[in-house]
Amino acid sequence: MTEAHTPARLLILVASPRRDGNSATLAAAVERGARAGGIDAAVRFIDDHLDGLVRDCRQCRDDNGRCRIDDGFGELFVDQFLPADGIALCTPVYWYGMSGQAKVFFDRMFCYFAKSHAGSAQVRERIKRKRVALLTSSEEIYPAIALGIVHQLQEYARYTHSQFIGAVHGWGNGRGEVARDPQGSVAAAERLGRQFFERPYLDLQMDSPR
Template identity: 30%
Template sequence: MTTLLIDGSSRPHSNSAAFGERLLVGIPHQTLHLADAHLNFERDTRETDQPQGDASDDYAQLFAQFQAADTIVLSTPVYWYNMSGQLKVFIDRWFDSFSHGVSFAGKRLCLLIVGADDPVHKAQPIIEQSVKLSCDWLKMTFMGTATAVADLPGDVAKLPVLPADAQKLRQILTLTTN
C-alpha cells in the first residue's frame, strides 16, 4: 500500500500539512505540497480541436505521484467556507487525466479540513460533499474525513491530542495500510 498526503495549503509549515503528518505518524507515506507546484487552472477544451490537458505546468508530475498511490489523504485549509483554490485546481485538473482514459477506480481517499471559524458546521459539510461526490463519480472509495479548528501556523502541531474523528480515521488507516 502506498500512501500520499497532499497538502492543499498556500503557506509553508501549514496546519493542513501538520494535520496530515500527525494523522499518518507510523504509516509510511510521501507528502506533496501544492504550494510548491506550478499549477494552471483547468481549461475545458472539449468543444475545440485542442487536446484536453496542459503540459506547461507541474500537473503531470503531481499526478504521477497521485497515480502511484493507493491511499490519498487530501488536507485543505478552509478558504471562504470551501477548500483552498490550490486543492480545487488540482482536483479540477483530474479531468485532464480522466479524459485520457486514466482510471481512478479503487483508490482510497481521505479528507482533512482545517479552519478557524467553526469549520465542523460551516465548512466541512460543503467540502466533504464535493469530495464524496467526486469519489463516487470517479469510482474511488471515500474513507472518511476529519476536521481541526486552527488558525495560526503551529496550531495543529500544538493540539494535545488529535480530534476524535481524526483518531478514528487514523485507526482505520493503521489497520488497512500496513
C-alpha cells in the same frame, strides 16, 4: 519462496501555501501514522506542481493530444496520484469550501480524464477504487464548518468508485496552532494514517448482501 509484500501507497496532498501551517501539520501527522503502520506514505504540496487553471482542452492540447500546461501537474497526477492506493487531502477551510489549490487540482484532472486525451482510458481505470480521506482546519469550530468539502469529496469518491473512509477537522488559526487543538485533531490524523487501509468501510445499497 514467498513473494515480498508491497506496502500500500498513500499520497498526502497539502492544499495550503503554508509549509508550516495547520494543513501541513495534519499532513505530517497522517504520514507519521501511516509509516508506523507499514504504509508507503509521501507528502506533496500542490503549490509545487500547479501554475495555472484548467483551460479549454480542445484548444490547448498539442497535436498529439497532450496537455500544453507544463507546470508539473502531469508528473504529480500521472506519476504519483494515479499509482497511489490511497489519497489524503489536507486543506484549510477557505470561504466555507476547499482552498483554490485543492479545487484546481481536481479541475486539472479533466485534462487527462477527458476522452480527447490519448491516454484517457488508462487514466479512467487507474483513478478508480482508491481510499480517500479529508483533513481540514479552520478558526471556526462549529460541527458543520467543513461539511461542504466533505460532501464534495464524497461525491468525487462516489463518481470514481472509491471509498471515502473518513474526515478529521482541526481547530487552528495561527500557523501550526492545530497542534494545540483541544479536540486532539493531530492525534486523530495520526490514527487515520495508521489505519488508512484497515478502517472498515460500509456503504449499503438496496441490493447489498446482508
